[in-house]
Amino acid sequence: MSNSVLSVRNAVKRYGPVRALDDVSLEIGDGEFLTLLGPSGSGKTTLLTAIAGFTELDSGSLSLRGTDITGQTPDKRNFGMVFQGYALFPNMTVAGNIAFPLKVRKWNSSDINTRVAECLALVQMEKYADRLPSQLSGGQQQRVALARALSFRPSVLLLDEPLSALDKKLRADLQWELKDLHRQLGVTFIYVTHDQDEALSMSDRIVILKDGSIQQIGGPGELYNAPRTPFVADFLGKSNFIEAEVTGGAPGAVQCAAGGESFTVASAAAPATGSRRKLALRPERVRIGAPGAEAFTGQVRQLSYLGERAHVIVTHPGLGEILVSCPTWKAGITPEPGLGVSFGWDSDACVFLEDA
Amino acid sequence: MHNRSFFRIFMQTGAWLILAFLLLPMLVVIPVSLTDKSYISLPQDGLSMQHYTNYFTSAEWLWATGTSLFIGVGVALCATVLGTAFAIGCWFLSDRMSTIARWILITPILVPPVVQSLGFYRFWVQLGLIDTYTGVILAHTLLALPYVSISVFAALANLDRRIPQAARSLGASVWTTVISVVVPAAKPGMMAGAIFAFIVSFDEIVGVLFITVRNVQTLPKMIWQGIQDNIDPTIAAVATVLTVITLVLMAVGALRKS
Numbered sequence: 284m285s286n287s288v289l290s291v292r293n294a295v296k297r298y299g300p301v302r303a304l305d306d307v308s309l310e311i312g313d314g315e316f317l318t319l320l321g322p323s324g325s326g327k328t329t330l331l332t333a334i335a336g337f338t339e340l341d342s343g344s345l346s347l348r349g350t351d352i353t354g355q356t357p358d359k360r361n362f363g364m365v366f367q368g369y370a371l372f373p374n375m376t377v378a379g380n381i382a383f384p385l386k387v388r389k390w391n392s393s394d395i396n397t398r399v400a401e402c403l404a405l406v407q408m409e410k411y412a413d414r415l416p417s418q419l420s421g422g423q424q425q426r427v428a429l430a431r432a433l434s435f436r437p438s439v440l441l442l443d444e445p446l447s448a449l450d451k452k453l454r455a456d457l458q459w460e461l462k463d464l465h466r467q468l469g470v471t472f473i474y475v476t477h478d479q480d481e482a483l484s485m486s487d488r489i490v491i492l493k494d495g496s497i498q499q500i501g502g503p504g505e506l507y508n509a510p511r512t513p514f515v516a517d518f519l520g521k522s523n524f525i526e527a528e529v530t531g532g533a534p535g536a537v538q539c540a541a542g543g544e545s546f547t548v549a550s551a552a553a554p555a556t557g558s559r560r561k562l563a564l565r566p567e568r569v570r571i572g573a574p575g576a577e578a579f580t581g582q583v584r585q586l587s588y589l590g591e592r593a594h595v596i597v598t599h600p601g602l603g604e605i606l607v608s609c610p611t612w613k614a615g616i617t618p619e620p621g622l623g624v625s626f627g628w629d630s631d632a633c634v635f636l637e638d639a
Numbered sequence: 640m641h642n643r644s645f646f647r648i649f650m651q652t653g654a655w656l657i658l659a660f661l662l663l664p665m666l667v668v669i670p671v672s673l674t675d676k677s678y679i680s681l682p683q684d685g686l687s688m689q690h691y692t693n694y695f696t697s698a699e700w701l702w703a704t705g706t707s708l709f710i711g712v713g714v715a716l717c718a719t720v721l722g723t724a725f726a727i728g729c730w731f732l733s734d735r736m737s738t739i740a741r742w743i744l745i746t747p748i749l750v751p752p753v754v755q756s757l758g759f760y761r762f763w764v765q766l767g768l769i770d771t772y773t774g775v776i777l778a779h780t781l782l783a784l785p786y787v788s789i790s791v792f793a794a795l796a797n798l799d800r801r802i803p804q805a806a807r808s809l810g811a812s813v814w815t816t817v818i819s820v821v822v823p824a825a826k827p828g829m830m831a832g833a834i835f836a837f838i839v840s841f842d843e844i845v846g847v848l849f850i851t852v853r854n855v856q857t858l859p860k861m862i863w864q865g866i867q868d869n870i871d872p873t874i875a876a877v878a879t880v881l882t883v884i885t886l887v888l889m890a891v892g893a894l895r896k897s
């Protein structure tokens with residue numbers, strides 16, 4: 284990356300037999316919103332705290348704009364951090380919390396007052412300056428933690444599951460606010476979450492972690508549409524998996540056979556003829572229609588209505604169960620369990636996966 | 640059903656008897672202190688405050704009281720500073736070594752006072768601390784340390800580890816972090832510990848008997864000597880005052896906790 288702020292090189296961290304970080308290398312761009320996404324225990328917090336300086340790496344290095352910071356203490360790194368559970372100082376007021384990093388940096392008191400007021404306004408908490416953290420709701424505490432981490436104008440902001448303790452509605456609101464704040468301030472955000480929707484909606488780039496190693500890095504669309512491994516395809520949204528045999532064709536139109544059916548996959552890279560490969564197929568890319576309308580014939584096994592969409596499980600004698608997600612306002616069909624239907628997909632809907 | 644209520648009555652009676660057994664010797668000094676005779680006895684022809692008057696006008700008794708208060712406050716300060724520093728250090732490390740260190744610090748509670756006092760005596764002779772205020776304060780500080788560190792440990796058990804981390808990430812040095820966020824969290828434990836340390840010192844006699852001669856005269860030591868020399872009921876008055884002070888401090892400690 285041309286304008287990289289922070290680089291992590293070959294980071295390894297073991298806790299006994301557990302490899303919390305297993306050779307992680309990563310470049311983080313200036314002003315980027317980067318999300319670390321993975322299931323619980325995948326090493327997200329470990330990577331974030333290693334960047335912050337709380338976790339000492341067993342090996343590997345960190346550098347900030349080309350300067351090595353591997354051995355630097357957290358107070359010298361000048362990164363803002365929003366902790367899981369907020370970690371507000373219970374003995375200080377909201378204003379006291381926000382002023383803390385400024386006092387530590389020996390700002391004079393009029394500058395501190397101005398900046399605290401600015402930061403309170405930034406997170407719309409002006410009215411709560413004199414409250415104690417224990418007198419605030421979760422969402423308000425979250426805002427104070429954010430203001431405190433931004434008050435000293437850090438170049439990088441680290442956030443560890445900042446929204447995970449909030450209810451769904453509030454989480455959605457704060458997602459928008461965080462995105463606005465990111466655009467407005469131009470600060471680099473490194474954001475940890477285990478929530479795939481949050482990652483998809485907020486990030487410029489997503490790093491997918493599993494068991495301490497990076498599975499794939501890319502933009503939300505790239506990861507969603509071109510997952511490289513079954514883990515990524517499954518973790519980021521839902522996916523159907525098809526074991527297929529490559530029977531011929533060329534790049535752009537690869538011929539595949541699976542479950543007694545044959546179909547074309549529009550893949551730029553053509554795997555060797557005769558090889559067996561796993562394909563990922565997103566449920567919303569599968570079309571469902573009256574018998575004969577689409578390429579394959581199956582039977583509806585189950586239907587679940589989700590409001591704007593419906594999920595239908597269609598069984599096919601060779602391909603097994605295929606999950607289809609279709610808009611409920613479209614098409615006149617009402618798939619009843621047991622109903623015979625046809626289904627199919629465009630040639631660019633399937634993606635070849637690496638074995639992993 | 641019948642059996643159960645019998646059992647309950649039995650247990651309750653037992654509990655009250657034990658409580659009375661514990662408290663009565665302490666409470667009996669109150670009537671004795673109010674006796675109208677000039678020797679230790681229960682009041683006969685009426686109550687009298689003469690022994691209290693005697694206590695509050697005797698230079699010797701007041702000096703001993705002052706000494707005990709001075710030593711107690713000194714011990715409370717020293718033990719609180721050291722015990723808190725120890726507890727905070729262990730809290731930050733929180734590994735095997737610190738667990739072992741915690742156990743070692745508690746041993747003064749387990750070792751018999753006589754053995755400990757003998758140790759103080761032998762060691763204090765070499766250091767030239769016999770019969771000095773410093774010597775007594777030091778010895779009492781060692782005895783009081785476990786109480787302080789235990790109560791600070793208890794206070795820090797609720798402190799989220801991310802709070803000092805947050806302070807560090809915001810630019811605070813280790814020292815600033817300790818002062819601005821860890822000590823405030825430890826404060827209730829420090830208060831309770833200081834009160835405990837004061838009481839430990841204020842009531843302590845075995846060590847004082849071993850390591851002081853004439854120069855340092857504490858209140859418990861003077862009561863002890865008073866009982867041996869004469870049978871002046873002033874001792875009962877002093878003991879009553881001492882009990883009341885201890886109870887008040889305990890109550891303050893308990894109230895702070897709740």
Ligand SMILES: Nc1ncnc2c1ncn2[C@@H]1O[C@H](COP(=O)(O)OP(=O)(O)O)[C@@H](O)[C@H]1O
Nearest residue numbers: 298301303321322323324325326327328329330
């Ligand atoms: N201080 C620690 N001691 C021992 N094991 C740890 C410690 N911190 C993390 N781990 C282990 O490292 C792995 C990664 O943990 P973590 O980074 O917290 O994951 P995440 O934040 O993705 O849930 C987990 O298996 C966890 O049990």
Ligand SMILES: [Mg+2]
Nearest residue numbers: 327328329444
């Ligand atoms: Mg975590």
